[in-house]
Amino acid sequence: MQSFSAEVTESARLYGETHVLWFRRDSALSAITPGQFVMAYCGEGADPLLGRALSIHRLRRTDAGDEWALLFDIVGRGTEWLGRRREGDVVRMVGPLGRGFEPRTRVQRMLLIGGGIGCAPLIWLADQLVDEGREVTLVLGGRSEAQIFPPNLLPPAVEVVVTTEDGSTGERGRVTAPFERLLPWCDQAFTCGPEPMFGALHDVARRSGLRKPVQALLEARMACGIGICYSCAVFPARGGVKLVCSDGPMFDLRDLY
Numbered sequence: 513m514q515s516f517s518a519e520v521t522e523s524a525r526l527y528g529e530t531h532v533l534w535f536r537r538d539s540a541l542s543a544i545t546p547g548q549f550v551m552a553y554c555g556e557g558a559d560p561l562l563g564r565a566l567s568i569h570r571l572r573r574t575d576a577g578d579e580w581a582l583l584f585d586i587v588g589r590g591t592e593w594l595g596r597r598r599e600g601d602v603v604r605m606v607g608p609l610g611r612g613f614e615p616r617t618r619v620q621r622m623l624l625i626g627g628g629i630g631c632a633p634l635i636w637l638a639d640q641l642v643d644e645g646r647e648v649t650l651v652l653g654g655r656s657e658a659q660i661f662p663p664n665l666l667p668p669a670v671e672v673v674v675t676t677e678d679g680s681t682g683e684r685g686r687v688t689a690p691f692e693r694l695l696p697w698c699d700q701a702f703t704c705g706p707e708p709m710f711g712a713l714h715d716v717a718r719r720s721g722l723r724k725p726v727q728a729l730l731e732a733r734m735a736c737g738i739g740i741c742y743s744c745a746v747f748p749a750r751g752g753v754k755l756v757c758s759d760g761p762m763f764d765l766r767d768l769y
């Protein structure tokens with residue numbers, strides 16, 4: 513983990529209120545895995561003081577060199593500032609942080625479930641799993657079409673299922689329905705999204721009796737990102753306390769509920 517300055521190479525509103533920022537890849541991010549995050553310090557000087565914890569969204573190689581991206585919704589002062597960054601601007605970052613996804617070796621069928629902006633780290637995971645020759649189905653869920661990551665920006669080998677609560681695109685309903693259908697098919701599942709979605713997925717997995725491994729990437733308000741402040745503490749049903757920033761953000765769903 514290091515503090516570094518990330519230079520913006522591209523800034524775009526990708527869909528709805530969701531923005532993508534691409535950065536030149538710094539040596540601080542030479543060894544990273546999907547699911548890890550950075551603390552992005554949004555603003556000039558010390559205002560706002562705290563960073564925003566954002567998952568690394570994707571990697572790419574261009575003629576100018578290697579780049580990495582953040583995908584985020586504009587939801588407040590910090591992300592608004594971030595969304596106004598343009599090519600050549602610099603953002604102070606600390607990272608890489610946390611424990612990312614851990615795909616099992618020698619398994620083939622991977623099921624990825626993203627709720628809203630929770631799709632951000634799953635896109636990179638999908639890229640990587642397809643590169644490794646695995647079968648990938650990605651379920652993208654949102655309230656409406658405006659919250660759905662454009663499927664045409666995914667590798668063609670990724671099977672995409674879309675659900676929206678208002679039925680504006682894909683299946684009407686929530687991600688739990690395709691999760692229930694596809695759970696028997698998959699060898700391992702990965703998910704990221706709002707906390708209530710994890711509870712619903714856990715219920716489906718438990719009722720199925722299949723005991724398939726499901727790794728969940730938790731989101732939490734983080735002040736330090738490095739295990740000092742306890743602002744990101746969660747309390748698993750079996751007792752104890754876990755810190756999302758340093759014990760996670762990846763947890764086995766069964767260890768939480």
Ligand code: FES
Pocket residue numbers: 733734735736737738739740741742743744745755756757758
């Ligand atoms: S954000 Fe400070 S302990 Fe996790």
